[in-house]
Amino acid sequence: MVLVSAVRDYVNRMLQDISGMKVLILDSQTVSIVSVVYSQSELLQKEVFLVELIDSISKSKESMSHLKAVYFLRPTSENIQHMRRQLSNPRFGEYHLFFSNMLKDTQIHLLADSDEQEVVQQLQEFYADFIAVDPYHFTLNMPSNHHYMLPAVVDPSSLQHFCDRAVDGIGALFLALKRRPIIRYSRTSDIAKRIAQETAKLMYQQESGLFDFRRMEMSPLLLIVDRRDDPVTPLLNQWTYQAMVHELIGIQDNKVDLRSISNLPKDQQEVVLSSEQDAFFQANMYENFGDIGMNIKRMVDDFQQVAKSNQNIQTIEDMAKFVDNYPEYRKMHGNVSKHVTLVTEMSKIVEERKLMLVSETEQELACNGGQVAAFEAVTNLLNNESISDVDRLRLVMLYALRYEKESPVQLMQLFNKLASRSAKYKPGLVQFLLKQAGVDKRTSDLYGNRDLLNIARNMARGLKGVENVYTQHQPLLFQTMESITKGRLRDVDYPCVGNHFQQGRPQEVVVFIVGGTTYEESRFVALQNASNSGIRFILGGSAVLNSKRFLKDLEEAQRIARTSSSVV
């Protein structure tokens, strides 16, 4: 609950002391921040009767001075410009300004300069600068996420912008939690190091007064890692409910857009999947596909019973009871149709793309050994006509990531086959991936085959057998969390910034993955937190990835790298 309740508290405090009819004005980023934690009906209860975006509100000239304006914006230069224009021609009775991060003095100057009519009643910084999609999972939803893959020389200003946003988001998170952490980062990643150092500068030097909270016995830990240390997780197909919906259809700010699917009634074209508001989803978001099917069937049966009893109205009392229960009934109906639609759609996609077959091989590639068998399996699937291009690309990528060094000849064979089969996906992308995230570039032992202890552990797991072939993969994050829990996070791999050192185990850990997180990883974090190990983990990233998004980032980065190298 901790992230969601932090942002909700901020929004509550914004609205509570202002009486009368209000209008809430947001920008395109804060809209997402507020929408995932606050609903329209709750806003109406707080007497907020109009919500607008700051760009669209400048277009209208209507004077609505009986309303009080509450602005919640990010402190960017465009927003300050918008504010200046609106303050010089005020439309509302009062102006209350809230910014989601730290304002520079120059910005306050500019605002004060334009407030000639003195309509601004308060100007505060409320640090809700991250999107709290789940209780322990946040994202920053950065639009051009791919910049982390490129070296600084290519586009230094975009990279600086990327780092600034990340530092702002992380700083806001810790201000919301009122803690100041020890910062560690992944050794082999330049961008992780850069973000770690800039965050340390912010927290310990530039704004050390703001971050100076009461020291608990154990400082929390901020661990900044790079997506390229674990490129396997975003490429895999998922079989647990939330991760699967994101992988096959796509979840954005806890909303699922089903408009591309035909024959849906109007109220099911866009649905909300939020663990806060939907009890069924909260109970099932981490369950695998088979169990979900059974649970949905049970839900539908319950609903049909209720519907039948509603139809059987004979006495006046039955009528009265029906009218009483109608709102509940309607809500249940909507919820049931939503989940049934989602599961139906996903089953259809699984059928079409033969994902059961593909995913079995993917999991083998990600988890078990056996290069020869893997090569054979991948070749067979590449030859299979009904596999889609993107699935073929993923298989080759997974093979390449694992068996990069073992047999280059066979790897070349696979590349050629891929090129011949799918004109769209050039093998150059796979090679780009290897350059970014190959064995030499990764910090830790992704496949557990570098040191004896890991090999032994893998053998033991292989002997024990797995419950479910499709969900046997454990992301690298899981091992990192285990090492932290045991207090054995290697300093060689994850050095500290500055001379603050960690004694013992921290009680709170925030892991920030530069390049994006996945719902599979957030599932492991939630399950780890539920197991009461004494440590609370929070996961965040610059975006929430699925295989489509990860591939898009790779393509974008490759395109820019190619154009820049041709210029140079």
Added chain:
Amino acid sequence: MATRNRTLIFRKYRDALKSVRVPASSSSASASSAVAGTSSGGGPVIEMVSASLLHPNRSYAPLSTEDPGNSSKGAVTVGLPPAWVDVSEEIAANVQRARTKMAELAKAHAKALMPSFGDGKEDQRNIEALTHEITNLLKKSEKRLQQLSAAGRSEDSNVRKNVQRSLATDLQNLSMELRKKQSTYLKRLRQQKEEGQDGVDIEMNLNGNRSKAEDDDLDDMVFNEHQMAKLKRSEAFTVEREREIQQVVESVNELAQIMKDLSVLVIDQGTIVDRIDYNIQNVATTVEEGLKQLQKAERTQKQGGMVMCATVLVIMCFVMLALLILKEILF
């Protein structure tokens, strides 16, 4: 959670920058600004209106067109809110009154259910009166609520729609609460009556048994008396039961009607319609579409044949008039 208040710094900068700008000069401006200053703390417009009445020699100019360079304290038109705000306030007041009456009703229910020596008719009447009052309030509020619906796509209409939604939610919750209270009360009442009736039944059985033990002649007479008494009592009960059922049916109908009308307006929680970003998107698209439609209409109207015809006719009229005048002059 940490926050930082920058209002003081902001005010400091604002005051510093104000003194750098052109200072307020004319006395009338300073007088008006002084008066405006008292009402800039969110006071109603009435103060402003009286301000202009107090200075009759000043021509009445709307305060918003004051030279921004000269005005210092909030000379923004704290205008009157639009008329529909009165309607919404009336409905909110009704809702409040209905809530207090519901509390009274709950007390009256409890009192009526307690075993008493009296007839209980007065309690019944009290309960009936309260229930009627509350239902009337709800019905009246619901009718007024329909008046808040607005056409058009301005921002004001969005505000109206949202106010309507919020009041509809309140009304729906109230009517559901009322129904729940009524149904529990009736259930408890029926339970009590059944208990009472059991006693009467036992009595009747005893009488029946006793009557069988009597002589045949006396039997018939006694039986007839008992039969009559039984009939009368059951008739009274039936009448009363029927009346209660009638009441329930009426209230069910009324409230069902209200809820049906309201359910259109109320937002279903947890659905996409309850999302802030969805509502903003919809507003944006409808406004854009509305703009496109307006532009299209404007274009077609400009090109419209009607306009052409009208202009041609007018020109012809002038030409004819000119010809007429020429004819008069020349001949």
